Amino acid sequence: MDSIGNIKNPRKYVNKFIFLGVLSFIFIFITIYQAILFFELGGNDISIYSQAFIYISLFLVIISTLNLIYSYLKYRQAIEYANK
Amino acid sequence: MRINNILIIAFLLAVSVSLNYAAFADDWQNYSFENVTITIDRPINQETIPFQKYTLFFTVNHTRNGTQNITCRFYVRYVFDFNTPTQVYTKQYVTNTTPVQLTAPMTTTYSFIDDSGAYNKDNPRQQIITVACGLESSKEAGKIDVNYYVAYPSNITLLFLFYAFMFIVIGLVAALYTENGVAVCILSSIFIIFATTSMSVDGILNAWIFRDIILFIYIINSGVFAFGLYNEVFKVEKEYEVLL
Numbered sequence: 001m002d003s004i005g006n007i008k009n010p011r012k013y014v015n016k017f018i019f020l021g022v023l024s025f026i027f028i029f030i031t032i033y034q035a036i037l038f039f040e041l042g043g044n045d046i047s048i049y050s051q052a053f054i055y056i057s058l059f060l061v062i063i064s065t066l067n068l069i070y071s072y073l074k075y076r077q078a079i080e081y082a083n084k
Numbered sequence: 085m086r087i088n089n090i091l092i093i094a095f096l097l098a099v100s101v102s103l104n105y106a107a108f109a110d111d112w113q114n115y116s117f118e119n120v121t122i123t124i125d126r127p128i129n130q131e132t133i134p135f136q137k138y139t140l141f142f143t144v145n146h147t148r149n150g151t152q153n154i155t156c157r158f159y160v161r162y163v164f165d166f167n168t169p170t171q172v173y174t175k176q177y178v179t180n181t182t183p184v185q186l187t188a189p190m191t192t193t194y195s196f197i198d199d200s201g202a203y204n205k206d207n208p209r210q211q212i213i214t215v216a217c218g219l220e221s222s223k224e225a226g227k228i229d230v231n232y233y234v235a236y237p238s239n240i241t242l243l244f245l246f247y248a249f250m251f252i253v254i255g256l257v258a259a260l261y262t263e264n265g266v267a268v269c270i271l272s273s274i275f276i277i278f279a280t281t282s283m284s285v286d287g288i289l290n291a292w293i294f295r296d297i298i299l300f301i302y303i304i305n306s307g308v309f310a311f312g313l314y315n316e317v318f319k320v321e322k323e324y325e326v327l328l
Contacts, residue, residue, distance in 0.1 A: 009324075014317060021310065075317065075321060
């Protein structure tokens with residue numbers, strides 16, 4: 001049994017959060033690496049790839065956080081249902 | 085004292101200090117960035133300059149035919165303080181004079197790197213570049229004055245950024261030790277929004293470095309927020325498993 005009422009275990013959203021969180025960390029490190037590499041090569045402005053990676057990182061972080069918020073709300077809903 | 089009370093006091097203190105600071109720092113609005121447009125027919129790439137080393141590309145349009153020598157001179161002038169405009173630093177650059185075969189109309193592109201390091205000397209607020217180009221065998225010459233306003237955040241922006249960073253650190257500590265980092269991250273989000281607005285007022289949000297700093301702060305803040313929220317999820321997950 002992995003559900004209370006018709007609310008299934010929201011663990012999968014937590015797992016999604018962890019997966020996307022790790023992915024966003026990887027993108028953040030790539031961004032930093034790109035920026036450092038670009039400056040070492042004598043660039044005066046951040047490269048277009050670094051900018052793209054920053055936006056991708058931000059997008060992933062937001063999506064992963066939304067997954068976490070959703071899982072939290074689902075857990076609360078399930079607990080309230082069970083207490084009734 | 086509960087941590088929520090400490091947070092409320094810290095927030096009120098921060099708002100109070102900010103308001104007082106804004107009331108007395110009456111000069112911060114003067115240092116706004118203006119994207120100056122050139123009205124003459126020789127375009128120059130306009131951009132905000134956050135560092136002293138940059139490349140300036142410009143084109144010379146002329147109507148001459150035959151072999152000509154083109155000489156360009158760049159005068160870079162840094163104004164260190166608006167209150168004392170005589171306090172300036174000037175450096176001249178001269179390009180190599182090379183004979184080129186011209187066909188009219190023609191566009192020639194030059195690049196110029198300012199590596200004088202004057203930007204870091206004394207916190208200059210404004211940079212004025214004068215470009216003068218001429219064809220040596222004729223009287224045809226052109227002169228361009230470009231005002232570059234050096235991108236520099238105002239004190240109030242720096243203050244908001246400081247608060248944002250402070251609350252992010254407090255949020256991380258709270259998430260690690262008290263499992264209550266969510267509220268602090270919401271506070272830091274408010275200050276990040278304040279800082280972004282203030283940067284927009286300063287006119288420096290177009291400069292890539294400040295825009296990317298803000299984006300990085302957003303990412304870090306979201307990460308700390310998620311970490312704090314994960315503690316809450318962990319707690320309700322335990323409760324959920326007991327009920328199962």
